[in-house]
Amino acid sequence: MSSMPTAYDIRRLPEPDGLPDPLPEPDVEDLRLETVLSALSGPLRLYIVRKLLLEREEFDHTCGWFGLGRPKSSLTHHFRALREAGVIRQRQYGMERRSEVRIDDLDARFPGLLDLVAAWAPAPGETFTR
Amino acid sequence: MSSMPTAYDIRRLPEPDGLPDPLPEPDVEDLRLETVLSALSGPLRLYIVRKLLLEREEFDHTCGWFGLGRPKSSLTHHFRALREAGVIRQRQYGMERRSEVRIDDLDARFPGLLDLVAAWAPAPGETFTR
DNA sequence: GAGCCTGTACGAATCGAATCGAACTTAACA
DNA sequence: TGTTAAGTTCGATTCGATTCGTACAGGCTC
Numbered sequence: 001m002s003s004m005p006t007a008y009d010i011r012r013l014p015e016p017d018g019l020p021d022p023l024p025e026p027d028v029e030d031l032r033l034e035t036v037l038s039a040l041s042g043p044l045r046l047y048i049v050r051k052l053l054l055e056r057e058e059f060d061h062t063c064g065w066f067g068l069g070r071p072k073s074s075l076t077h078h079f080r081a082l083r084e085a086g087v088i089r090q091r092q093y094g095m096e097r098r099s100e101v102r103i104d105d106l107d108a109r110f111p112g113l114l115d116l117v118a119a120w121a122p123a124p125g126e127t128f129t130r
Numbered sequence: 131m132s133s134m135p136t137a138y139d140i141r142r143l144p145e146p147d148g149l150p151d152p153l154p155e156p157d158v159e160d161l162r163l164e165t166v167l168s169a170l171s172g173p174l175r176l177y178i179v180r181k182l183l184l185e186r187e188e189f190d191h192t193c194g195w196f197g198l199g200r201p202k203s204s205l206t207h208h209f210r211a212l213r214e215a216g217v218i219r220q221r222q223y224g225m226e227r228r229s230e231v232r233i234d235d236l237d238a239r240f241p242g243l244l245d246l247v248a249a250w251a252p253a254p255g256e257t258f259t260r
Numbered sequence: 261g262a263g264c265c266t267g268t269a270c271g272a273a274t275c276g277a278a279t280c281g282a283a284c285t286t287a288a289c290a
Numbered sequence: 291t292g293t294t295a296a297g298t299t300c301g302a303t304t305c306g307a308t309t310c311g312t313a314c315a316g317g318c319t320c
Contacts, residue, residue, distance in 0.1 A: 033250050038171035042278090043164050064296070071280050072297060078278090095287050095296050112242025120163050172308090193267075201310055206268060211307090225266040225317055265318075275308075285298075290291100 023083060023090045023097075028105040031086040036110065039085030044068070045078060046120050047128045049087060052101050053118055060091075060100040067129045153213060153220045153227075158235045161216040166240065169215035174198070175208060176250050177258045179217060182231050183248055190221075190230040197259045 040046060048066060055061075063075045079099060082088045087106070088099045106114055122128070170176060178196060185191075193205045209229060212218045217236070218229045236244055252258070 032253060033246060034171055034173050034176055037167045041164055041168035041171050044278095046164055062296075073281075073299080074279055076298060077280095081277090095285095097297065110246050113246060116163060116240050116243060123162060194265090202267065203269085203311075204309055207308075207310095210268095222267095225315095227267065261320105263318100263320085266316085267314105268316105269314075270312090272311090273309085276306090278305075279303080281300105281302090283298105283300085286296090288295085289293085 020091045020093060023092065025083055025089060025102075026086045028086075028109060031105065031109045033110060035085045036087060036106070036113070039081050039087050040117065043122055043126055044128060045082060046117060047122065048078065049082065049101060050117050050120055052088065052099060053103075053114060056100070060098040062096045062098055069129060150221045150223060153222065155213055155219060155232075156216045158216075158238060161235065161239045163240060165215045166217060166236070166243070169212050169217050170247065173252055173256055174258060175212060176247060177252060178208065179212065179231060180247050180250055182218065182229060183233075183244060186230070190228040192226045192228055199259060 040049065048068075051066060052061065063072070063079060066075075068075060079088065079090065079097075083090050083099075086102060089102050090097050090099050101114070103114065170179065178198075181196060182191065193202070193209060196205075198205060209218065209220065209227075213220050213229075216232060219232050220227050220229050231244070233244065
């Protein structure tokens with residue numbers, strides 16, 4: 001593989017030990033471009049994935065961390081869609097559910113895609129943290 | 131700009147002279163990632179764009195060339211969606227309407243995206259030329 | 261002209277996605 | 291125990307995309 005640096009490489013962190021198992025997700029080899037593009041084709045989803053990508057921290061983030069100001073049931077819907085498409089991985093920490101982008105898997109299957117997400121910017125006047 | 135070769139570069143052709151004007155389309159600077167991803171997020175659309183990308187010829191192709199076996203009104207719908215998203219350019223040649231991928235514009239705004247489309251393959255068992 | 265071939269326009273049916281409220285679960289904590 | 295907090299599940303609504311039939315328009319050729 002090439003070692004071209006990407007915009008989000010500086011945020012690639014070592015996996016901490018003793019993580020809870022991920023929630024059910026598709027295997028790398030089962031990822032489909034049409035499914036991933038569909039999951040990403042919306043400003044809110046792009047916002048979520050881009051923020052996850054660029055503001056990574058150890059143990060990742062809960063839904064609430066995004067401050068999206070939407071009902072919890074809506075967030076469940078979007079995060080599940082992203083997980084089932086293979087874009088993010090979710091783990092259960094007690095009552096919290098934390099998410100991370102599946103960087104390695106997406107880079108392997110769709111090289112360059114995450115760079116597009118990282119470079120994305122909302123349309124002028126569009127807000128998400130209402 | 132870098133001069134990294136892409137899978138479809140060999141198909142990049144000089145523009146013939148005296149082309150009809152393109153049908154209305156968004157300017158390069160108005161292309162939105164979410165709109166483009168949405169337009170591409172379906173097997174049929176990916177099939178169309180990939181075929182257009184890899185089997186380019188001078189003066190490009192009509193809808194019928196794809197042999198998609200769908201009603202004409204459906205094809206009009208999909209090609210218009212791709213054009214309005216900025217993925218393809220369409221020109222009117224007499225009664226025919228020919229399409230080409232906006233390679234330069236898409237490469238400029240979303241570098242790497244067309245490589246993903248070019249590398250795409252339909253899911254096993256999926257057919258389009260029914 | 262009659263047929264045929266491009267393709268559009270319009271409208272209808274249908275399907276799925278997005279959105280959200282309400283009720284529930286599980287855990288932490290005072 | 292009672293409260294708060296994170297998140298799920300269910301069901302309803304709404305909205306848009308897809309799909310397609312039908313009718314129509316312009317140009318070709320016999």
